[in-house]
Amino acid sequence: MSITDYALDGVRGLTAYETGRPVEEIAREFGVQRISKLASNENPLGCSPQADAALRAGLDWARYPDGGGYALKAALSAHHGGFDTAGITLGNGSNDVLELLARCFLAPGRNAVASAHAFAVYALATQACGATLREVPALGPDSTQPRGHDLAGFAAHIDADTRLVFVANPNNPTGTWAEPAAIEALLQQIPEHCLLVLDEAYREYQRPEERPPVEDWLARYPNLVVTRTFSKAYGLASLRIGYALSSPEVADLLNRIRQPFNTNAAAQRAALAALADTDFLARSVAVNAQGMAQLEAGLGGMGLHCLPSRANFVCVDMGEPGRPLFEALLRQGVIVRPVGGYGLPNFLRISIGTAEENTHCLEALATVRGG
Numbered sequence: 230m231s232i233t234d235y236a237l238d239g240v241r242g243l244t245a246y247e248t249g250r251p252v253e254e255i256a257r258e259f260g261v262q263r264i265s266k267l268a269s270n271e272n273p274l275g276c277s278p279q280a281d282a283a284l285r286a287g288l289d290w291a292r293y294p295d296g297g298g299y300a301l302k303a304a305l306s307a308h309h310g311g312f313d314t315a316g317i318t319l320g321n322g323s324n325d326v327l328e329l330l331a332r333c334f335l336a337p338g339r340n341a342v343a344s345a346h347a348f349a350v351y352a353l354a355t356q357a358c359g360a361t362l363r364e365v366p367a368l369g370p371d372s373t374q375p376r377g378h379d380l381a382g383f384a385a386h387i388d389a390d391t392r393l394v395f396v397a398n399p400n401n402p403t404g405t406w407a408e409p410a411a412i413e414a415l416l417q418q419i420p421e422h423c424l425l426v427l428d429e430a431y432r433e434y435q436r437p438e439e440r441p442p443v444e445d446w447l448a449r450y451p452n453l454v455v456t457r458t459f460s461k462a463y464g465l466a467s468l469r470i471g472y473a474l475s476s477p478e479v480a481d482l483l484n485r486i487r488q489p490f491n492t493n494a495a496a497q498r499a500a501l502a503a504l505a506d507t508d509f510l511a512r513s514v515a516v517n518a519q520g521m522a523q524l525e526a527g528l529g530g531m532g533l534h535c536l537p538s539r540a541n542f543v544c545v546d547m548g549e550p551g552r553p554l555f556e557a558l559l560r561q562g563v564i565v566r567p568v569g570g571y572g573l574p575n576f577l578r579i580s581i582g583t584a585e586e587n588t589h590c591l592e593a594l595a596t597v598r599g600g
């Protein structure tokens with residue numbers, strides 16, 4: 230026996246989350262100069278100049294941050310139409326709040342429900358608590374949302390031991406989305422002992438009329454938790470800041486188990502400035518829409534199909550195993566993400582970059598597929 234045999238069964242059964250390969254590593258390994266990192270759904274424009282300026286103004290790094298995040302919560306409350314700050318939980322990325330939810334509600338003998346091909350952290354957070362993840366089969370190839378969440382099928386997987394139901398809208402890595410009416414129909418079926426966690430990491434990329442009315446739902450459905458992030462459209466991935474909106478009662482539970490200073494001062498300050506910079510956000514969303522059209526057209530021209538996406542990436546059916554193509558693309562200086570671990574071995578997930586990065590990606594793909 231080794232010490233690892235004594236770890237929780239759920240933990241021993243896990244595979245570590247695969248992050249995008251860093252640019253420096255690819256430069257070192259393959260000696261390439263031109264590198265386009267399209268692997269982590271980051272904002273290719275960087276972050277808001279206002280957020281950048283706020284960071285450069287300096288902070289007293291020797292002091293602990295405001296553990297309660299007073300100023301950021303006040304701004305978020307205004308952003309969400311006067312949402313009660315007692316229902317806002319800040320996190321070290323939205324990942325942090327997903328884990329806090331799991332730690333509050335999951336344990337051996339309990340389960341969480343999520344779709345096949347859903348964001349990997351749902352399974353990681355669930356199994357790390359010794360609970361099991363019940364996977365709902367995804368929608369079939371003939372659906373308007375192939376590989377997307379089958380929300381109508383979720384209820385059949387919820388039982389007396391279910392505590393969390395994760396819905397990613399839009400979902401990573403598929404990019405697929407759910408119509409608000411379908412999410413609300415599921416909300417109405419959520420039993421009292423269970424929370425629906427609506428993960429809206431990519432919400433900003435949806436058109437306003439496509440976005441669910443979550444503030445209205447939160448007022449009416451106490452078992453709803455909505456998670457958001459500053460990592461994507463706001464361009465603050467490296468600072469790690471996200472949040473959850475919930476009832477004050479649920480936020481109070483999350484607050485009891487979070488680290489006292491789970492979000493740092495730089496992240497709080499940058500997020501505050503980013504929230505106010507609506508011009509940067511609009512530009513980010515516009516560049517994403519153009520880039521998505523460019524990539525979809527270029528890929529289509531090569532006979533490759535993307536799953537429908539309302540996020541800042543496309544999930545492309547390569548018609549052959551994705552991992553060797555991913556490795557060949559690295560040699561061309563293009564970093565994308567193989568998604569075999571998501572049950573999509575023939576797909577690659579490509580984040581939308583600038584026009585130049587997208588062109589680089591399309592040229593590199595033509596090279597590796599032609600050769």
Ligand SMILES: Cc1ncc(COP(=O)(O)O)c(C=O)c1O
Nearest residue numbers: 322323324348401430458460471
């Ligand atoms: C669907 C989804 N939820 C949550 C996250 C977590 O983001 P962060 O922890 O950076 O807020 C991601 C990141 O890729 C994601 O794709």
